[in-house]
Amino acid sequence: MPPAPRFRPGGLAGEPRRRAPRRASLNRDSIVAAALRVVDADGLDAMTMRRVGQELDTGGASLYAHVANKDELLELVIDQVIGELELPDAPDPDRWSEQVKEIVRSMRAVLAGHKDIARGCLGRIPLGPNALRGSEALIAVMKSGGLPDQVAAYACDLLPLYATATAYEESLYASAQITPTDLAGYIAEMRAYFAALPTDRFPHIAALAGPLTAGSGGDERFEFGLDVLVRGLASLGLRPDPRP
Amino acid sequence: MPPAPRFRPGGLAGEPRRRAPRRASLNRDSIVAAALRVVDADGLDAMTMRRVGQELDTGGASLYAHVANKDELLELVIDQVIGELELPDAPDPDRWSEQVKEIVRSMRAVLAGHKDIARGCLGRIPLGPNALRGSEALIAVMKSGGLPDQVAAYACDLLPLYATATAYEESLYASAQITPTDLAGYIAEMRAYFAALPTDRFPHIAALAGPLTAGSGGDERFEFGLDVLVRGLASLGLRPDPRP
């Protein structure tokens, strides 16, 4: 026995009574879009099956006809996000290291644009079509710069790992509705904590309280790590004795 | 009205009916130890409040008298794990880069020794006593090697980030009760997938199918990233024109 006929909009006259044109049929694309909307609005934890269903005027159970489980949905959402990556049109051997940096910066920017979605990317080998596009571009640039095959291959893991882990760490500051003022206060507090540590056991931390807490929340810290990585890669890429 | 008097072991005669000698009183240390036992046995997801309580012959609710919430418990467990770090006795300026590597290797090894606990460390600024000890040692070594303050300070974040993120990625292979044979098969499958990609759109990935999937599960991949990082740091540490 049906519990009670639900109200259906658009009833009355001879109008073909669909409950919406079969809800635009609820397909993978609309589900992924809805899930991404939820993430953008309220973060990764808010992306529950029920909540995504709600976004489409239905329940969580309805999604399972189109998506195997929540993990697969997350994978689809992530590849959608990776699709926003801006990649160089063509590798330029003279600018390879700058092009690598641009790609990694774009990764960070894209992830940062979707709340804490970076957390969902951690520990996930990205094999979606858009991820492959990114990997291909990254390798192309590095190979054009003369990096050996194995270096380029490993770096193709290492660089996104850095972008993702950094984006995740930064999303923690950005979330929890912390205002920039709060953040500044929190950083100041941490600096004071470091500076006040007993200098017999923690002389270096106490001495570097300033540098340790510098650049949090800005680009400087990220650029530092990026520079370290690219310099390290460059040092592995030079052909033996490149000087004339 | 009590729902029904519970059975208590050790009743009958004049024996002092304790329910165990007040369970050794259930303190923070025993709870942290129990939680770590659960993680070691069945991974981070198994570390639920109920399960940890069970490990101590009680329920999950009993833990809240000693620990604010699950997150605080995890923080305590993590600092306990970090306490296992092996640190150099004294910084040696001639071996600074090797000492840095040894510390980061130790981080990876310690994390790998506790299933997927690395996942819990991601995005967490470690400020426990043991974490501070590790940071102090790391900075000491880098400073002895002549790295500038700001470089040492940023690297003090960057290096543990690498160790943690790598340990997490590796824990995924190690878990899910994948046998080494399965893993080898999975890697072979991925290599074949890369190699079979359309060469018009993915020429580099297809060409590097071998290198891309090499060294998974071994130390080689980890050592590569470590080498890149330390080389990059070294390139930032040289005093201007160190040549005679």
Next chain:
DNA sequence: GTTCTACACGAACGCCGTTCGTGTCAAGTC
């Protein structure tokens, strides 16, 4: 008009973190 099939979806299962109220023990007080 009838049959068939795909799928929307409410309800339910077994988890989770956490809170609440009760009950019990050990120590302090007369």
Next chain:
DNA sequence: GACTTGACACGAACGGCGTTCGTGTAGAAC
């Protein structure tokens, strides 16, 4: 010794989660 007190152990319950199941219906096929 009787009583009070306070710390804390802990069963039960709340709301939320991912996922499964069974039902019912809309639309296509015949």
